């Protein structure tokens with residue numbers, strides 16, 4: 001009568017279903033190396049390890065597949081997130097990085 005699997009199932013369900021949104025996932029898994037997102041103007045990033053990702057223009061020359069692959073399998077000093085987040089969630093993250101302010105479309109600056 002072990003109940004151990006229950007916790008894992010709950011976790012899987014919360015990730016797969018109406019789970020945390022991409023901004024929250026970014027905050028939990030990515031901000032420590034890439035800085036908070038969206039960045040407050042002039043916000044300090046303590047020893048960022050990775051490039052800032054808060055400007056979609058920085059990623060304009062990368063394809064979605066390149067970004068997906070880098071996040072899933074790692075790149076340089078970045079670990080892969082295939083095991084911890086899964087492909088579906090990482091796809092959403094890529095879309096989030098592409099358009100962090102969706103809903104305010106056309107607000108260009």
Ligand code: HEC
Nearest residue numbers: 029030033049050051062067070071075076077078081093
């Ligand atoms: C341990 C620190 C660390 C964490 C955690 C981390 N990254 Fe990175 N990330 C890096 C570094 C370092 C690079 C630069 C890799 C290189 O080009 O050599 C990078 C590069 C990237 C790139 C650019 C890839 C490219 O093709 O130029 C993206 C996009 C990215 N990270 C997204 C994420 C996302 C999304 C997360 C959270 C799920 C994340 N990173 C978590 C360190 C990290």
